[in-house]
Each structure stands twice: as C-alpha cells, then as structure tokens.
Amino acid sequence: MVKRVREVADLIGVSTRTLRHYDQIGLLSPKETTSAGYRLYSEENLKTLQQILFFKELGFPLKEIKKIIYSxxxxxxxxxxxxxxxxxxxxxxxxxxxxxxxxxxxxxxxxxxxxxxxxxxGINFSHKAYEQEARIRWGNQSVEHLNAKIKSMSKEEQKSLSKRWETIFNKLALFRDYSAESQDVQAIIKEWYDFLNENFKNYSLDEFYGLGLLYMEDERFTKNIEQYGAGLTRLMSEAMKVFVDNQK
Amino acid sequence: MVKRVREVADLIGVSTRTLRHYDQIGLLSPKETTSAGYRLYSEENLKTLQQILFFKELGFPLKEIKKIIYSxxxxxxxxxxxxxxxxxxxxxxxxxxxxxxxxxxxxxxxxxxxxxxxxxxGINFSHKAYEQEARIRWGNQSVEHLNAKIKSMSKEEQKSLSKRWETIFNKLALFRDYSAESQDVQAIIKEWYDFLNENFKNYSLDEFYGLGLLYMEDERFTKNIEQYGAGLTRLMSEAMKVFVDNQK
DNA sequence: ATTGACATTAACGTTGCGTAATACCTTATA
DNA sequence: TATAAGGTATTACGCAACGTTAATGTCAAT
Known part of the structure; x- marks a missing residue:
C-alpha cells in the first residue's frame, strides 16, 4: 500500500526531487521511512500532495501552502x-x-x-529653397536625376537604400573623434562616394565636394546627420574635402 | 558632468546595488572608473540605463535586455x-x-x-427510523422540542449554532487520546451539556446519558462526529457516561 | 554474488538584487 | 593638516523552487 518516491512521482506527475524538496522544507513528509532512509508515502500523503499541487497551480508559494494545509x-x-x-x-x-x-x-x-x-x-534637393543653389553648384541634371531616382523606387527599395545609408553614418559615428584625414574616416567617405555613384549617378569630384558644402548649410541635412553623433556633419564635410583633394 | 553611483541611483531611482549588479553582469558598465575603483557614469550611460529600465518594466529578464539593448x-x-x-x-x-x-x-x-x-x-432525530427508539429512551416531548427549535431558527441562527457545535467538537478532537475520565475531556462534556441545555431544553442527566448511547448507534451521527477525529464518538459516549455518574 | 534499477545525501546553479561586514576613498571642517 | 563623516568597493550569504550532476548506498532478481 505504501509507495516509494518513484511511484508517487509517476503517479502524481512530479519529480522525485520535488518530493525530497517538500520533505526537506517540511511541506510533505512521508508517513514513514525505512531503516535505510527510503521514503514511504501513504495514501493520505498522496491526498495531501494533491492539495499542495492544487494550491501551487493557483500560484501560491510553498510557504503559504504549508500554512494553508496544516493550520x-x-x-x-x-x-x-x-x-x-x-x-x-x-x-x-x-x-x-x-x-x-x-x-x-x-x-x-x-x-x-x-x-x-x-x-x-535630406537627400531630396528639389525642395524650393535649395533648388536654385543646387542647380548653380551642380548643374541642372544631377539634381533632377537624383530626385527622379528616389521617387521611382519602391518602398522596399527605399528601405534597403535607407539601411545602407544608415550603416554608413553609424560607422562614421564610431570615428567621431578621429581627424578628417584619418584612414578610417577616409575609407568611410569612399564608401559614401561609391554609394552615391551606385545608386544615383556618377558624381564628379567637384560635384561631390559641392555636396559636402551643401550638407553644412542645409539644416534639414545637418539635423538628420547630427542624430548619429554631434559634430558629424562638420567631420563629414571636411573629410569629403580631404577625399577630393587626395584624388586629384 | 560624470556622476557616481549614489547620484545616478537617486536620479534614476534604482539602488546602488543594482548599478553594481548591472556592471557585474556586463549590462551597464560605467564609462570610466577612477584609479580607486569608483564608477563614473556618463550622460550616455544614463540614457542606456533608462532603456534598460524600460525593458525591465515590460518584464524582460536582464539577459534578454542585454541582447536587446546592444542590438x-x-x-x-x-x-x-x-x-x-x-x-x-x-x-x-x-x-x-x-x-x-x-x-x-x-x-x-x-x-x-x-x-x-x-x-x-445528525441532531435531528425526527427521522423515521430512529423516531421510535428516541421516543422510548427520552420520552416524547424532548425530541419534538428539539426539532421544532431547529426548524424555527433563522439561517443566521443556525449558522451560529453550527459554529459553537463545531468548536466543541474541535476541542474534543484535541484530547482524542485522553481518557474519558480526564479533567480536560470532562470539561468539554460539561460544555456540551450546557450547550444542549441552553439551546434546546433542560435534559435530565438520564436523558443526557441516553443521548450518548444513541450517538453510538446512529450512523448519521457517528459519521458526522468521526470527521473531527477517529474514535471520537466512543470517547464522547464514554465521557458522557462518566459525566453523568459524577453528577449523581 | 553480481547486476541493474532505484534511493539517498550533498552541493552548485538559476534570477535579481537586499543586506550585511569590512576596508579603502574623498571631502569638509576644525 | 589631521580627523571625522560619509561614499564606495569588494566579498558573500539569502531568498524560491526545484534541476542537475556526482558519489554512493539499497533492493530484488538472476
């Protein structure tokens, strides 16, 4: 009639460790133990165990259960x-x-x-206030071309573009405290140059230089870039100048 | 600009222990530490801490937060x-x-x-099978009187009665292993005698003795009383006999 | 007597800090 | 400038409810 841990565990659906634990904390001690220390559970023990599990299912902590059951x-x-x-x-x-x-x-x-x-x-320079300046600096086509390209892209493509854009600026932010001439910064600027060329049009070095200047002046752009780190616009603009100079 | 643990803790509303803990598990390490080992937190550290607390409020475990924040x-x-x-x-x-x-x-x-x-x-002896026996032992009136009384009571009164009833038997259960002659048991039996007299009718000692015998025979009653402890009916019946003998 | 299945105790691991205990650091005041 | 007072640092245990080895003992059957 009496049962050992394994049997009780399988019967009720708890682990033997749990039974030993409950014994340890005095929540459920087996009715008797053999001389060798084996725990022997009675039918009543099983009933009590059921009760315990019932309250446990309701989220009661074991300490509470102990009080509830025995007092x-x-x-x-x-x-x-x-x-x-x-x-x-x-x-x-x-x-x-x-x-x-x-x-x-x-x-x-x-x-x-x-x-x-x-x-x-920030990339769309067809906005009225800047259109004229842009035309003057870059010539007409480039701006048109750039805007047309963006508008023609699907949302997905725009997202993808945005991601690459983001990546580049995040990288640049890492070298915020580096000089514009540093290899690291210059490498990123090259990436940026390539990015523009791939996605929009082949910029001449002069055009690229002009773009850098424009960044500095355009508040929409600076605000955007500064999100990645304070002073980034200046670093970028300077680095673009250095880049152009180096290529010449 | 940099802040030490106490200041950060007060500012954000966490304990210094928490800050050290977060440092330990690599969740939030201060930007720098003094040569003496003092932690110095930057503004950015504070922002990150806010983020951490935000996710914590949403129930994320710290390990998860660690992944989330730096991804x-x-x-x-x-x-x-x-x-x-x-x-x-x-x-x-x-x-x-x-x-x-x-x-x-x-x-x-x-x-x-x-x-x-x-x-x-169990108390209501108007049940047919026992009616006759009860009449024989106690005489007619007592039974009628008892049943009439119960029926005339409101639910509230019945509950109150039930509680006192319960209390007495719970007390008796405590002395389950005592002899019927023991002072403790006898005191409870007296309580029971008084209880009956107060609530129903003055029982003669003989009637009370007969009641004890009836308890032993009536299964509805024994079943009820045994709930408070095995063997209680016998103890009670014996104790009632002792009680009556002592009074004579 | 040996073996395989089952039992035992001991002790660390988990989660997110609270709570000492003990010792060094910093700063304000005398 | 010495000293007191108050910060801060590093252990390290505690809590909840077991899971999970690890090392070892017991029972029942062959």
Missing amino acids: PSFNQREALLLQRKMLIEKRNNIDKMIKTIDKTIKHMLGEIEMTNEEKFE | PSFNQREALLLQRKMLIEKRNNIDKMIKTIDKTIKHMLGEIEMTNEEKFE
Whole structure:
C-alpha cells in the first residue's frame, strides 16, 4: 500500500526531487521511512500532495501552502480570495505592459517612417529653397536625376537604400573623434562616394565636394546627420574635402 | 558632468546595488572608473540605463535586455512582439487560475451548506427510523422540542449554532487520546451539556446519558462526529457516561 | 554474488538584487 | 593638516523552487 518516491512521482506527475524538496522544507513528509532512509508515502500523503499541487497551480508559494494545509485556523477561503486579488493585480500589470508594448511598437514604426522621410528629405534637393543653389553648384541634371531616382523606387527599395545609408553614418559615428584625414574616416567617405555613384549617378569630384558644402548649410541635412553623433556633419564635410583633394 | 553611483541611483531611482549588479553582469558598465575603483557614469550611460529600465518594466529578464539593448532596432521590435506573446500567455494562465479559484470557492460554499445540513441531520432525530427508539429512551416531548427549535431558527441562527457545535467538537478532537475520565475531556462534556441545555431544553442527566448511547448507534451521527477525529464518538459516549455518574 | 534499477545525501546553479561586514576613498571642517 | 563623516568597493550569504550532476548506498532478481 505504501509507495516509494518513484511511484508517487509517476503517479502524481512530479519529480522525485520535488518530493525530497517538500520533505526537506517540511511541506510533505512521508508517513514513514525505512531503516535505510527510503521514503514511504501513504495514501493520505498522496491526498495531501494533491492539495499542495492544487494550491501551487493557483500560484501560491510553498510557504503559504504549508500554512494553508496544516493550520486549521488559516482560512482557506480567505487565502483564496486574497490570491484572487493578487492575480487580478498581476493581470492588470500585464495588461499595462501589453499596452505599453503596443504603443512602443507603433511609435517605433512611426519613427521609422519619420526618419525615413526625413532622411530622404535630406537627400531630396528639389525642395524650393535649395533648388536654385543646387542647380548653380551642380548643374541642372544631377539634381533632377537624383530626385527622379528616389521617387521611382519602391518602398522596399527605399528601405534597403535607407539601411545602407544608415550603416554608413553609424560607422562614421564610431570615428567621431578621429581627424578628417584619418584612414578610417577616409575609407568611410569612399564608401559614401561609391554609394552615391551606385545608386544615383556618377558624381564628379567637384560635384561631390559641392555636396559636402551643401550638407553644412542645409539644416534639414545637418539635423538628420547630427542624430548619429554631434559634430558629424562638420567631420563629414571636411573629410569629403580631404577625399577630393587626395584624388586629384 | 560624470556622476557616481549614489547620484545616478537617486536620479534614476534604482539602488546602488543594482548599478553594481548591472556592471557585474556586463549590462551597464560605467564609462570610466577612477584609479580607486569608483564608477563614473556618463550622460550616455544614463540614457542606456533608462532603456534598460524600460525593458525591465515590460518584464524582460536582464539577459534578454542585454541582447536587446546592444542590438539594432529591428531586433527590438521582434523582441517586443515575442514578449507580447508571452505576456498574453501569462494573462491567459492567470485568467484560468482566477476561474479555478472562483469555482473552488463556490464549491466550498456548497460544501459548507452540505455539511451544515448533515450536521443538523445528525441532531435531528425526527427521522423515521430512529423516531421510535428516541421516543422510548427520552420520552416524547424532548425530541419534538428539539426539532421544532431547529426548524424555527433563522439561517443566521443556525449558522451560529453550527459554529459553537463545531468548536466543541474541535476541542474534543484535541484530547482524542485522553481518557474519558480526564479533567480536560470532562470539561468539554460539561460544555456540551450546557450547550444542549441552553439551546434546546433542560435534559435530565438520564436523558443526557441516553443521548450518548444513541450517538453510538446512529450512523448519521457517528459519521458526522468521526470527521473531527477517529474514535471520537466512543470517547464522547464514554465521557458522557462518566459525566453523568459524577453528577449523581 | 553480481547486476541493474532505484534511493539517498550533498552541493552548485538559476534570477535579481537586499543586506550585511569590512576596508579603502574623498571631502569638509576644525 | 589631521580627523571625522560619509561614499564606495569588494566579498558573500539569502531568498524560491526545484534541476542537475556526482558519489554512493539499497533492493530484488538472476
């Protein structure tokens, strides 16, 4: 009639370790033990174990369960009601957390849209106030070509473009404190030059130089770039000058 | 501009222990440390800390946060969505637990009604099979009187009665292993005698003795009393005999 | 007697810090 | 400038509920 740990464990669905643990903390001691120290559980032990698991499923900590099960004065109903309250609090917390996550994700998506737009606004020089200057510096076609290209791209392509753009500036941010002449910075500038040439049109070195100057003056652009690190625009502009000089 | 642990802790609202912990596990290391080992936090450190706390509030474990914080933004979105799923699962679990509790409490209330009824059934000797015997032993009136009394009581009164009844038997259960002659047991029997006299009718000592015998024979009664402890009926019956003998 | 299945105790690992205990560092005041 | 007072640093244990080896003992059957 009495059962050993393995049998009890399999029967009820707990681990033998759990049984030993419950014995250790005095939550459920087997009715008797053999001289060799084997734990022997009675039928009543099994019933108690069921009770314990019941309260455990409801989220009671073992200490509480110990009180509930063994002290008749401790009112089970009250304990259950208290636990109910706690559970409802937990649920409310979780609801809040879920809402926060939803908000955050929405916000992130919004930010991405925003920054993407801003990013392309920084690249899109057809905006009236700068159109004339750009024309003067670069000649007509290049600007038109650039804008047309962006507009013709699918959302996906724009995203991909945006990512490469982002990567380059993130890299540059790492060398924020380096000089414009440093190899590291120059390597990134070359990447940037190649990026523009690949995606838009072949810029002449002079045009590229002019672009650098424009960056410095265009607030939409500086604001955008400075997000990656303070002083980045200046570094970039200077580095572009150095780059052009080196190529000549 | 740099801040030491205390200042950061007060500013952000965490403990210095937490800051050291985060440093230990590599979640947030101060930008620099003095030669004496003092941690010095930069503004950027503060921003990161805010981020960490944000994710912590959403229930992320620190290990996860470590990954999330130092990874690009699209991973953050994925992590948030995953966490959302987990939170919803948790909420479902909690809902289940609450439902279980509600069911259990209802069930308990039902049980209480049940046992109350059974309790009074044990006291209610108008049941046909025992009516005659009771009449023979006690005479007619007493039984009628007792039953009439119970029926005339409000639910509230019945509950109160039930509680006193319960208390007495719980006390008796404590002395389960004592002899019927012991002072402790006799004191409880006197309480029981007084209880009956107060609430029903003045029993003569002989009637009280007869009641004790009846208990032993009536299965409804024994079953009820044995719930408080095995062998209680016999102890009680014997103790009632002793009580009566002592009074004579 | 040996073996294989089952049991035992001991002790570390996990999560996120709280809470000492003890010793060095910094700074303000005398 | 010495000293007191208050910060900070480094261990290291504690908590909850077991999981997980590791080393070793017991039981039952061959």
